Amino acid sequence: QVQLVQPGAEVKxxxxxxxxxxxxxxxxxxxxxxxxxxxxxxQGPEWMGLINPNSGDTNYAEKFQGRVTMxxxxxxxxxYMELSGLRxxxxxxxxxxxxxxxxxxxxxxxxxxxxxxxx
Amino acid sequence: xxxxxxxxxxxxxxxxxxxxxxxxxxxxIYSYLNWYxxxxxxxxxxxIHAASSLQSGVPSRFSGTGYGTNFTLTVSxxxxxxxxxxxxxxxxxxxxxxxxxxxxxxx
Numbered sequence: 689q690v691q692l693v694q695p696g697a698e699v700k701x702x703x704x705x706x707x708x709x710x711x712x713x714x715x716x717x718x719x720x721x722x723x724x725x726x727x728x729x730x731q732g733p734e735w736m737g738l739i740n741p742n743s744g745d746t747n748y749a750e751k752f753q754g755r756v757t758m759x760x761x762x763x764x765x766x767x768y769m770e771l772s773g774l775r776x777x778x779x780x781x782x783x784x785x786x787x788x789x790x791x792x793x794x795x796x797x798x799x800x801x802x803x804x805x806x807x
Numbered sequence: 808x809x810x811x812x813x814x815x816x817x818x819x820x821x822x823x824x825x826x827x828x829x830x831x832x833x834x835x836i837y838s839y840l841n842w843y844x845x846x847x848x849x850x851x852x853x854x855i856h857a858a859s860s861l862q863s864g865v866p867s868r869f870s871g872t873g874y875g876t877n878f879t880l881t882v883s884x885x886x887x888x889x890x891x892x893x894x895x896x897x898x899x900x901x902x903x904x905x906x907x908x909x910x911x912x913x914x
Contacts, residue, residue, distance in 0.1 A: 732894055732905040733851060749902045783850055791857060792898035793841040797850035 690714040692784050692798035699804045705772040708801045710784030715796075717765040718742040720788045724758060724769045726780040727800075733783070739767055774805045809833050809897050813906035819914040824885045828909045830878045830895035839899035840878045842871055845908075846891040855880065856898075887913075 693711045700706050710722065724736040737748035739758040746758045752771070760767045767784060782801045785794035810833035820826050830840065838858040843851035853862045855871040858878060868883040882889055890913055895906040 732908050733896075734905070735903045747901065785850075789856060791839065791841075792901075792903055793853060793856045793896065794843075794851070795853045795856075795862065797852075800850055 690786070690788075690796045692786060692796055694782075694784060694798040694801045697802040697804070699806065700774050702775060702805055702807055704774050704805075705770060706774060706803055707768055707770040708782050708784075708803070710767045710769070710798050712765045712767070712786070715786070715788060717760075718762055720786050721792075722760070722767045723785045723787060723794060724756075724767075724782065725785060725794070726782045728777070728780045736769070738787075741767065771803075774803075776805050779803065779805045808902060809836060809900060809904050811895055811897055811904055811906040813893075813895055813909050815909060816907065817910040817912065819912045820885055821914045822885050822887060824914075826882050826885060826911065828880045828893050828895075828911075830873075830880070830906055832876045832878075832897055832899075835875045836897045836899035838874055839897055840871070840873060841896045841898060842869075842880045843894045843896065844889070844891050845894065851894060885911075 691713045718741045721738045723738045725733045727733045736752050739746050741760045755772050757770045784798040786796040812831045814829045840858045842855040845851040854865050854869050859871045870881050872879050892908045892910045894908050
């Protein structure tokens with residue numbers, strides 16, 4: 689079955705960077721876009737960007753341009769999202785999600801990684 | 808960015824009830840509308856895509872309608888596992904955007 693596995697949680701200080709991994713299995717990793725979204729407490733999900741695992745091409749939301757970098761390692765079917773210049777309002781649950789259907793909807797999700805930014 | 812607005816923001820219902828949730832887009836998104844259910848501490852789960860197409864494995868008590876700017880999600884007979892927060896999401900243009908959510912609680 690399709691699985692996207694993320695680490696549970698990390699605590700970072702303001703100004704630091706964080707790198708979150710998303711280990712996939714059960715589907716053709718390089719065949720489908722992999723997205724990153726985040727969800728602040730009590731808010732709806734917010735799309736951060738996507739990576740084409742086949743080519744490595746990325747498309748970032750304007751809000752995160754210059755602070756986010758998405759990469760992948762096809763040898764281990766894993767995607768990564770790095771966010772720099774962390775602020776307290778970056779505290780959120782970060783999800784990876786795959787789009788394996790016919791549109792830009794998210795049919796498989798990781799369980800989420802809680803990133804807490806605190807001094 | 809396209810703004811998505813859901814109503815109501817919360818509602819209480821009983822097992823067996825029929826409930827309807829509404830989602831409105833700030834411009835036409837044709838049929839590029841998807842619905843998710845998120846239970847506390849879990850990732851969202853895709854229920855419906857393209858406004859009315861039931862995702863594989865999702866019970867037939869869920870249905871979606873709409874086109875353009877106005878959409879609805881209906882649960883015909885609520886089950887205990889249907890309680891949580893529902894989100895709509897447009898996939899017509901980048902960036903994909905979500906509504907603020909409708910929290911469905913047990914009465």
